[in-house]
Amino acid sequence: MQNFAQEMQTAFALILTGDSELLGIVGLSLWVSLLAVLFAALIGMPLGAALAVGRFPGRRALVVLVNALMGLPPVVVGLLVYLMLSRSGPLGVLQLLYTPTAMIIAQVALVTPIIAALTRQVIEMLDAEYAEQMRSLGLSRLATVPVLLWDGRVALLTALLAGFGRAIAEVGAVIIVGGNINHVTRVMTTTIALETSKGNLALALALGTVLIAIAVTVNAMVSLLGQQSEAQDEVRHA
């Protein structure tokens, strides 16, 4: 137990002194996950909006598929991306395996369905309320989409944060495609896994603390935003 207390002390010292190795790992984690969420949003939001307002054959099936993909096991996504990027894979020539780019690709694959599915939900609910009024005002279905996206902004931000939460806390996919290479592809989760197995608990604990802080902050923001948008909607009906 004394050991644990000591490790904890060292861990906090690492955080408080701004240890360069720790900061490097945290920085890379944030960079990879933020970029992944950005790209996932660029794909997932238009996809979700199209699924919400579009009327085309196969739409229902696509909705079910996107919802199902929310539960993708990260390790399997890692494996698939690995196969794509490995030297003999279809994208092997790009030589992306064991780079931060590969990790971003894996996280985009994980996060896009989450953002797309949540966007569809938000936009579909809003559309059910707005559609007639927008038609009455002379807006086409296509012209309605930006209105729905803007008016659903709080809920959509929640979707982005949910995606970020998933990306930053994920370990299975990035360890396979990133390889956990020191100073290159070592992020918080993979470092924790490695350092714990090596017995270097101080660094693992320090990273764990930072990761928890980030995860808790993100989730608090999600629930605050959710409450805020609910409150704004419900005042009138109170």
Added chain:
Amino acid sequence: MRDFCGGHGVLIEATGLRLVRGDKLLLDIAHLRLGGPGPTVILGPNGAGKSLLLRCLHGLIRADAGQVFQDGLPLNKAQRMRQAMVFQRPVLLRRSVAANLDFVLRRRGLSRSARRERIADLLATGGLSGRERQWARSLSGGEAQRLAILRALATEPDVLFLDEPTSALDPGATQAIEALVMRASAQGVRIVMVTHDIGQARRLARDVVVMIGGQVAEHGDVERVFGDATHGTVRRFLAGDLIF
């Protein structure tokens, strides 16, 4: 600048209008002609097809047969843009009060200063001055409906359709809405309003349409319809009997 644009001359007609869902004939209107000055009120029990008729006249629902005409021409997009509609439950954007009005003014291509001026005018008309920055969805029911009407009027329509705009409101809020509607009517906007409130029809209407079972059972001048309805069910309905 015009306050609200004039539309007393606007003539709305429907011929052979039929709407079928499954094996139910929801709407069956041989001929309906809404013209002349003053508001038209469409009355009738629940399920009589009042709201469906309004949506057909506004082009929100395409009827299975028949046609709607505005000023003698089949309803098209350009003519629809001269119409506006207010719904039973106001659909306000998740934005500020001013932004809800700005949304339609911007679409009309007004300059920033013209929009600001118009917003102030409209809010003064609706008794909402000083509420520009309030979140629209935090307004009370009556205020929200007033804002929805002001937003509809901001499009400067010739025709304003209202679908039971006061059904969930108390007398005070209802009076404010009615004043707003009558003001628009006085300024020349053709009002076509659905209600199941017989008192409201008496207060507002010049022209009354009574619908029963998807058909126009009675249509005419308010005095005539209330004084001398020929249709038996209509007479009972106007006398306050429960018709369903």
